[in-house]
Amino acid sequence: MYEYRKLSLEERAALVQERRARGYPPHQPPHPVRDQPYYLLTATCYLHANRMPTPERRQQLLDALFEAFVTAGIEINAWVVLPNHYHLLAHVHNFAMLGRLYRRVHGPTARLWNLEDGLTGSVWYSFADRAIRSDRHYCTTLNYIHYNPVKHRWARSPYAWAESSVHWYLATMGREWLRELWAQYPLRDYGRGWDDAEGS
Numbered sequence: 001m002y003e004y005r006k007l008s009l010e011e012r013a014a015l016v017q018e019r020r021a022r023g024y025p026p027h028q029p030p031h032p033v034r035d036q037p038y039y040l041l042t043a044t045c046y047l048h049a050n051r052m053p054t055p056e057r058r059q060q061l062l063d064a065l066f067e068a069f070v071t072a073g074i075e076i077n078a079w080v081v082l083p084n085h086y087h088l089l090a091h092v093h094n095f096a097m098l099g100r101l102y103r104r105v106h107g108p109t110a111r112l113w114n115l116e117d118g119l120t121g122s123v124w125y126s127f128a129d130r131a132i133r134s135d136r137h138y139c140t141t142l143n144y145i146h147y148n149p150v151k152h153r154w155a156r157s158p159y160a161w162a163e164s165s166v167h168w169y170l171a172t173m174g175r176e177w178l179r180e181l182w183a184q185y186p187l188r189d190y191g192r193g194w195d196d197a198e199g200s
Contacts, residue, residue, distance in 0.1 A: 035095070038077075038132035040141050041088040043102065046122040050083040051113055058163040061086065064105045072101055078145045081163040082154055087145045089138070102127050139185040142169075146178075147187060 045051040052058045058081040069076055069090065074097075078089035092098065102124075110123035132138050146169075149161035158166045169178055 036131035036133075037091055037093075038138060039090055039092050039095075040130040040132065040145075041090055041098070041127055042085065042129070043106070043127040044085040044125045046125050048084045051117075051123050052081060052083045055162055057113070058083070061105070061109060062163060064109060068101045068104045072097055074101070078142050078165040078169075079163075080145045080148045080161070080165070082149060082152060087148060089132075089141055089145055098127070098129075136185060139181055140187065140190055143182055143185055144187055144191050151191075 052061060061081055062079065065079070065086075065088065066076060069088075073093055075091040076088050077091060078087075080087050106124040113123055114120055130141075132141060146158045146164060146166040149155040149164065150158060155161040158164065159170070166178070
């Protein structure tokens with residue numbers, strides 16, 4: 001989305017034509033893999049604006065996500081909510097329902113936050129997904145989610161960020177389990193550029 005704004009009109013037209021030829025929507029993230037059980041789901045605020053600056057607002061979003069997704073039978077196995085985006089690691093039994101669930105969460109939160117902030121216009125961009133391909137990919141994704149507040153410099157430690165499943169794993173699995181997971185499944189270049197302001 002952000003790179004697109006830097007392109008010339010000719011480059012934009014060529015990119016849209018290429019996306020349509022591949023069966024992708026012209027301006028939104030494609031969802032080509034729809035038959036896997038687990039996904040990393042990511043949603044960003046429009047233009048990466050910090051529309052969730054307070055713990056209360058981030059918790060409000062988490063509550064809405066759990067209510068919508070779990071009611072629909074989608075299990076959320078890990079999560080983190082930052083001021084301008086969030087990630088979920090979810091067990092998805094019916095990929096086709098995700099768009100409807102996101103609208104159920106994003107529509108009301110956008111209206112409420114625009115009203116509270118005295119703003120109009122878009123709050124959310126869209127959602128992107130990455131199919132989980134293996135146990136290693138799953139475990140590395142878990143670490144990626146928990147490390148995200150540190151990666152984006154919102155916290156010095158994963159444990160210092162409240163709106164994260166790291167606290168649930170700490171309480172249920174213990175610190176040693178989390179340390180072993182981190183040692184066994186390091187991030188390396190995992191996720192580079194995915195949710196940066198200059199990324200796609």
